[in-house]
Amino acid sequence: MEKIKHYTIPVFVPELACPFQCAFCNQEKISGHQNIPTEKEITDSFDAYLRSFRETNRHVEVGFFGGTFTGIPLAEQENYLRLVQPYLDAGTIHGIRLSTRPDYINSAVLSILKQYRVTTIELGAQSLDDEVLKASYRGHTARQVEQASEMIRDAGFDLGLQMMIGLPEDTLEKSLATAQKIIELGASNTRIYPALVIRDTAMHQWFRQGKYKPLSLEEAVEWSRPLLLMFEKARVNVIRMGLHPSESLLDHTDLVAGPFHPSFRELVLTQIWKELFIPLLRENKGKKVEIQVPAAELNAAIGHHSENKKILLRHFHEVKFVPVEKLKNRNFRLTILPDQE
Numbered sequence: 001m002e003k004i005k006h007y008t009i010p011v012f013v014p015e016l017a018c019p020f021q022c023a024f025c026n027q028e029k030i031s032g033h034q035n036i037p038t039e040k041e042i043t044d045s046f047d048a049y050l051r052s053f054r055e056t057n058r059h060v061e062v063g064f065f066g067g068t069f070t071g072i073p074l075a076e077q078e079n080y081l082r083l084v085q086p087y088l089d090a091g092t093i094h095g096i097r098l099s100t101r102p103d104y105i106n107s108a109v110l111s112i113l114k115q116y117r118v119t120t121i122e123l124g125a126q127s128l129d130d131e132v133l134k135a136s137y138r139g140h141t142a143r144q145v146e147q148a149s150e151m152i153r154d155a156g157f158d159l160g161l162q163m164m165i166g167l168p169e170d171t172l173e174k175s176l177a178t179a180q181k182i183i184e185l186g187a188s189n190t191r192i193y194p195a196l197v198i199r200d201t202a203m204h205q206w207f208r209q210g211k212y213k214p215l216s217l218e219e220a221v222e223w224s225r226p227l228l229l230m231f232e233k234a235r236v237n238v239i240r241m242g243l244h245p246s247e248s249l250l251d252h253t254d255l256v257a258g259p260f261h262p263s264f265r266e267l268v269l270t271q272i273w274k275e276l277f278i279p280l281l282r283e284n285k286g287k288k289v290e291i292q293v294p295a296a297e298l299n300a301a302i303g304h305h306s307e308n309k310k311i312l313l314r315h316f317h318e319v320k321f322v323p324v325e326k327l328k329n330r331n332f333r334l335t336i337l338p339d340q341e
């Protein structure tokens with residue numbers, strides 16, 4: 001059967017008056033960069049996206065991102081949600097997802113979202129460790145994330161829990177524990193954002209004073225590797241890895257330091273495949289080999305900038321990667337090819 005193609009039409013909801021001051025976020029800059037889209041611009045963008053989708057077997061969602069959706073005035077929330085209703089009725093759009101803060105969830109909010117047929121609610125959890133939340137000035141506790149998650153699940157929504165790594169007071173162990181909690185709370189999806197130092201934030205000040213040190217790119221990749229494997233094992237869809245929630249709205253001059261890389265996920269996948277290939281380096285030195293890998297994983301197996309292939313080529317005389325559709329997950333097959341006469 002033909003695979004269903006998933007699309008999300010993004011709508012960036014302006015965060016004009018966020019009352020919080022998370023240590024990693026420069027919300028003034030964010031607000032300054034934002035244009036408030038008109039209703040016509042929003043529905044025009046729905047139509048343009050829908051016209052551009054080629055696959056007929058598709059599942060289309062509208063995603064309201066960029067802010068604390070349930071923190072904006074109720075009338076505005078309803079205005080946004082109302083725009084999607086004719087598309088849901090027509091069956092051209094199939095669901096609505098939105099992101100918000102855990103402390104902006106209550107039963108009244110959830111019943112309105114249900115009424116407007118919202119399907120997925122993503123919470124910016126960032127961490128499920130109270131020390132990390134406190135040190136990052138998040139303004140909510142881990143317990144609040146747990147309570148909001150339970151309410152969202154009980155009300156029948158799909159739950160997304162976003163996490164950040166490398167915030168003040170964070171450790172690899174705490175990040176792993178956060179991921180474990182995210183799984184236990186029944187999230188169906190997550191996003192992993194390495195914390196970055198953005199200009200004019202509390203973390204920027206601490207960075208200048210030597211009180212905060214962001215993860216290096218290598219560390220962020222190293223931390224993310226087991227997180228991704230944990231989520232995959234628990235069938236939690238990792239929608240995105242890398243890029244700070246605010247960073248997508250800022251230009252690069254606002255990025256002061258931190259493990260930013262445009263292909264962050266690829267770097268993590270490269271390391272996962274590298275671990276799988278290391279046992280191959282124990283035998284068959286100097287041989288010509290063919291490695292069959294799942295077609296969907298070909299680039300990751302070869303590695304970012306061919307990193308894995310280069311490592312293998314230090315051991316084998318020749319390495320040929322072959323994509324195979326029917327190989328799944330990270331299964332692969334190594335064949336020793338005959339030496340040429």
Ligand code: SF4
Nearest residue numbers: 018020021022025027
């Ligand atoms: S991350 Fe979100 S909640 Fe925190 S200060 Fe920025 S906009 Fe406000």
